[in-house]
Amino acid sequence: MAARQAIALVAGVGPGTGAAIAKKFASLYSVVLLARSPNSYETTVKEINEAGGTAVGFSADVQDEASVKNVFEQVAKEFPDRPVAAAIYNVGGVFSRKPFLEQSVEGFKLGYETSVLGAFIFAQAALPHLLSAAKSPIPHPPSLFFTGATAAIKGSPYLQSFSPGKFALRSLTQSLAKEFGPGGVHVSHLIVDGVIDTPKTAEWLKGAPEGSKIDPAAIAETYWALHQQPRTTWTWELDVRPYVEKW
Amino acid sequence: MAARQAIALVAGVGPGTGAAIAKKFASLYSVVLLARSPNSYETTVKEINEAGGTAVGFSADVQDEASVKNVFEQVAKEFPDRPVAAAIYNVGGVFSRKPFLEQSVEGFKLGYETSVLGAFIFAQAALPHLLSAAKSPIPHPPSLFFTGATAAIKGSPYLQSFSPGKFALRSLTQSLAKEFGPGGVHVSHLIVDGVIDTPKTAEWLKGAPEGSKIDPAAIAETYWALHQQPRTTWTWELDVRPYVEKW
Amino acid sequence: MAARQAIALVAGVGPGTGAAIAKKFASLYSVVLLARSPNSYETTVKEINEAGGTAVGFSADVQDEASVKNVFEQVAKEFPDRPVAAAIYNVGGVFSRKPFLEQSVEGFKLGYETSVLGAFIFAQAALPHLLSAAKSPIPHPPSLFFTGATAAIKGSPYLQSFSPGKFALRSLTQSLAKEFGPGGVHVSHLIVDGVIDTPKTAEWLKGAPEGSKIDPAAIAETYWALHQQPRTTWTWELDVRPYVEKW
Amino acid sequence: MAARQAIALVAGVGPGTGAAIAKKFASLYSVVLLARSPNSYETTVKEINEAGGTAVGFSADVQDEASVKNVFEQVAKEFPDRPVAAAIYNVGGVFSRKPFLEQSVEGFKLGYETSVLGAFIFAQAALPHLLSAAKSPIPHPPSLFFTGATAAIKGSPYLQSFSPGKFALRSLTQSLAKEFGPGGVHVSHLIVDGVIDTPKTAEWLKGAPEGSKIDPAAIAETYWALHQQPRTTWTWELDVRPYVEKW
Numbered sequence: 001m002a003a004r005q006a007i008a009l010v011a012g013v014g015p016g017t018g019a020a021i022a023k024k025f026a027s028l029y030s031v032v033l034l035a036r037s038p039n040s041y042e043t044t045v046k047e048i049n050e051a052g053g054t055a056v057g058f059s060a061d062v063q064d065e066a067s068v069k070n071v072f073e074q075v076a077k078e079f080p081d082r083p084v085a086a087a088i089y090n091v092g093g094v095f096s097r098k099p100f101l102e103q104s105v106e107g108f109k110l111g112y113e114t115s116v117l118g119a120f121i122f123a124q125a126a127l128p129h130l131l132s133a134a135k136s137p138i139p140h141p142p143s144l145f146f147t148g149a150t151a152a153i154k155g156s157p158y159l160q161s162f163s164p165g166k167f168a169l170r171s172l173t174q175s176l177a178k179e180f181g182p183g184g185v186h187v188s189h190l191i192v193d194g195v196i197d198t199p200k201t202a203e204w205l206k207g208a209p210e211g212s213k214i215d216p217a218a219i220a221e222t223y224w225a226l227h228q229q230p231r232t233t234w235t236w237e238l239d240v241r242p243y244v245e246k247w
Numbered sequence: 248m249a250a251r252q253a254i255a256l257v258a259g260v261g262p263g264t265g266a267a268i269a270k271k272f273a274s275l276y277s278v279v280l281l282a283r284s285p286n287s288y289e290t291t292v293k294e295i296n297e298a299g300g301t302a303v304g305f306s307a308d309v310q311d312e313a314s315v316k317n318v319f320e321q322v323a324k325e326f327p328d329r330p331v332a333a334a335i336y337n338v339g340g341v342f343s344r345k346p347f348l349e350q351s352v353e354g355f356k357l358g359y360e361t362s363v364l365g366a367f368i369f370a371q372a373a374l375p376h377l378l379s380a381a382k383s384p385i386p387h388p389p390s391l392f393f394t395g396a397t398a399a400i401k402g403s404p405y406l407q408s409f410s411p412g413k414f415a416l417r418s419l420t421q422s423l424a425k426e427f428g429p430g431g432v433h434v435s436h437l438i439v440d441g442v443i444d445t446p447k448t449a450e451w452l453k454g455a456p457e458g459s460k461i462d463p464a465a466i467a468e469t470y471w472a473l474h475q476q477p478r479t480t481w482t483w484e485l486d487v488r489p490y491v492e493k494w
Numbered sequence: 495m496a497a498r499q500a501i502a503l504v505a506g507v508g509p510g511t512g513a514a515i516a517k518k519f520a521s522l523y524s525v526v527l528l529a530r531s532p533n534s535y536e537t538t539v540k541e542i543n544e545a546g547g548t549a550v551g552f553s554a555d556v557q558d559e560a561s562v563k564n565v566f567e568q569v570a571k572e573f574p575d576r577p578v579a580a581a582i583y584n585v586g587g588v589f590s591r592k593p594f595l596e597q598s599v600e601g602f603k604l605g606y607e608t609s610v611l612g613a614f615i616f617a618q619a620a621l622p623h624l625l626s627a628a629k630s631p632i633p634h635p636p637s638l639f640f641t642g643a644t645a646a647i648k649g650s651p652y653l654q655s656f657s658p659g660k661f662a663l664r665s666l667t668q669s670l671a672k673e674f675g676p677g678g679v680h681v682s683h684l685i686v687d688g689v690i691d692t693p694k695t696a697e698w699l700k701g702a703p704e705g706s707k708i709d710p711a712a713i714a715e716t717y718w719a720l721h722q723q724p725r726t727t728w729t730w731e732l733d734v735r736p737y738v739e740k741w
Numbered sequence: 742m743a744a745r746q747a748i749a750l751v752a753g754v755g756p757g758t759g760a761a762i763a764k765k766f767a768s769l770y771s772v773v774l775l776a777r778s779p780n781s782y783e784t785t786v787k788e789i790n791e792a793g794g795t796a797v798g799f800s801a802d803v804q805d806e807a808s809v810k811n812v813f814e815q816v817a818k819e820f821p822d823r824p825v826a827a828a829i830y831n832v833g834g835v836f837s838r839k840p841f842l843e844q845s846v847e848g849f850k851l852g853y854e855t856s857v858l859g860a861f862i863f864a865q866a867a868l869p870h871l872l873s874a875a876k877s878p879i880p881h882p883p884s885l886f887f888t889g890a891t892a893a894i895k896g897s898p899y900l901q902s903f904s905p906g907k908f909a910l911r912s913l914t915q916s917l918a919k920e921f922g923p924g925g926v927h928v929s930h931l932i933v934d935g936v937i938d939t940p941k942t943a944e945w946l947k948g949a950p951e952g953s954k955i956d957p958a959a960i961a962e963t964y965w966a967l968h969q970q971p972r973t974t975w976t977w978e979l980d981v982r983p984y985v986e987k988w
Contacts, residue, residue: 065352100427101375105312105364108367109364112359112363112364112415116415117355117356120350120352120355121352124347124348128348154421155417155421156421156422156425157422158422158426160419160423160426163418163422164415164418164422165415166418167414167418168359168363168411168414171414173402174402175347175402175404175405178403178988179405181984182984182985184984186984197973211972211973213973214973214974215974218971219974221970222966222974225962228962229959229962231983232953232955232956232959233956235963237980238979238980239977240970240974240975241975241977242973243922243927243972243973243975244923245922247919388737428739429703429737431737456676460726465723465724466727468723469719469723475715476712476715476716476734477709478736479691479706479712479736479737480708480735481736482732482733483733485732485733486732487723487727489725489726489727490635490678490728492675559846594864594865594917597861597865599806599862606858606909610905610909611849614844614849617841618841621842622842645912648915649911649914650919651916651919651920652920654913654916654917657913658908658909658910658916660912661905661911662909663905664908665896665905665907665908666904667896668904669896669897669898669901669904670901672896673841673899
């Protein structure tokens, strides 16, 4: 297969992990970036194209089924006959950390919906393409990857609007891995345990030892390593954390 | 404290586990039964009252915040000055078992909302009363218990509309246990692994060895045992399954 | 069955949990107490007998197969024809908390052997009796219970001689629950998360809120509640911790 | 650093996973192979050397502290001043699958000792070298990796001599990750869920779909990917299984 004749989609592309994943997968694939606002993906799209890759961005609301389906239709038009080699859901949950009795029903639903409802919609739109790609001559098994959090395995006080959605996402990925593995789609769940080093967290962990934040590029490398696994040897779940993290 | 001078609320009262829990807790408390339809609780209310206990039923939709708050207000009117000694969320998730690609967004949300959104609303309505009861001279620490399922710890194919909600519920109960334990409220999560013996399952597991279904009365006894634990020695989570269950 | 016509064995009887379990089970059974030294069980044996119960103590080293088998033979002589209704392994692991590079091979083995080798030997001696009791008219299903620790589910620095043995014990109890459940033996694993209130820990947690230590009598009540579960509704695992415990 | 100026040690080198790991790590390092018998490593050593790499084999019994220490001393003599970049424990547990009541104390200990005692001894011999390497200019953080099994997280009937040792090994690796991560040593535990494709398993899974066995070379690639992770982004645990595996 010629270079970039297959597609990788990345949903949830801000200046951190999503951008790093898009750049990494752009080494082999044409990449499609999804974010709510063009601001989130424009810089990355530009950087990839300028570096000789192929990237295009779409505005979409992952919680809106029509919006996500629309992106997949546009992608099919823009890149006809190209298999989807990877679909990566990297949308962070939106939530507010607060005492349980101060949490609203809307706040609780919001945490859930941003974490897992969007993942459901994205997976449902992507899977027919990935199943189809499993029968195409692409270099690696088609992959459906999800970025999770420590909150996916541990409930904590004041995180009642965040953690249930991450637990639910983890369950969903396990269901999908079991249902679609035999069909040739590699489903993985990556647990991020620690602070990711992004512009937003630049001021966090001041005074901590050097290297105390997770490197987005290293997350991207880890996803890339999973993507390269042959179907005989697939990872469903792994964790990543900085060397100094307490856990 | 005189007999039945405190209240136990049970949400999700059909002819199985909910009814058994209500009857067990009626040995010490006035019990309040919540279900969507009076059909679900009328028989149990009658049985408890005829046996010398005190029971009252309310129709409520646990996914509707106003509906649940209204029940708590009515309970406060009907039983003024009685502490809430126990609030038990036993509402089963409504879901459809089907291939992921045939699942609708509405079907996915329904599974989540019946499992965990109702639990959120119920817990938020109950906790102020339970925290207050922790300072009252009631015989056992006030308890907030939730009935879960194996699907709370294991994702399975075709259960993508059920299992994520149960994972989420488990997370919620852990958050609550950690936040409200120090305030004196005992939060527990009971994982049911197997078929519960109810009228609905009467025809299931035909030919299996005697005793292959979980006894609702034994679930009630187990909840009762947890309720009696002093605050020095609280169980957050346990499992129950029949002796012949494979796991 | 007349009172105390069945036997409960408790291995690991010091002045804390083991004594409390023995006293609780003495309400229905003749109890046999095992400890390395008579000092550990003499007071409890005396208290049970003086209170109208039946108790006898044996010195045994649970890591020595011959020693444990010998106890079971003596018990069979002393109480012929009495079924064994419960066998409870409550032996704490002996270990030293230290940096990994300062740990000796002997120290590492010691932690393992006290936690899990003794459990293996005790279970193997007890199971033929419990399987036989499952066919006898005893009031509750015969029970094989093990006291575990948080270290059974979480590895920690400096606890490398303790935690692996507790993980191993947890695995063993799960194997046994799955193999012997269908034969009618109830196997449980109780995770103790926190400091147990015993003479040895009297000076610990000074300044902590009242009730910060786990009550041995409440552990005994919890084991008793599990023992009463019918075979339709068995708990394999639960945790207990004080209301103020961080986890 | 010039090519192969650092060392990777692999313990447990038969014709499957161990050989594949040794070959992969030989692309960057001089490799040292440990096995009980020269038969196990001779072919691999020859292949690596003939392919232009550097390999040497040592006979050692990982359960014998003196034997393992002796290897590390010989390595220090043979490769003076070369940092140890990786130490990989891939020794399979020796055990017999049988009913619990037919298991001997010796059989139970054997399973444990081959799984976890050897790991303890190997880790203790390797860690001073790895800690020292963390301060050397080697290309990737020094790594201490362990091959585990599904039996590390799930107890099963008849596997009572295997699974407890694997649970214990998992605990040990977590203790080590937490203690030595801050010192710059990357500790990982890889859960193998399925049959590994080796000469020994050639006749297994006849009739299963193509690709039903785990590829040793892919395990080696996965370890290599973990080894390349920077210290900001380390994986402690992951699983691998074939695409058709039920779990």
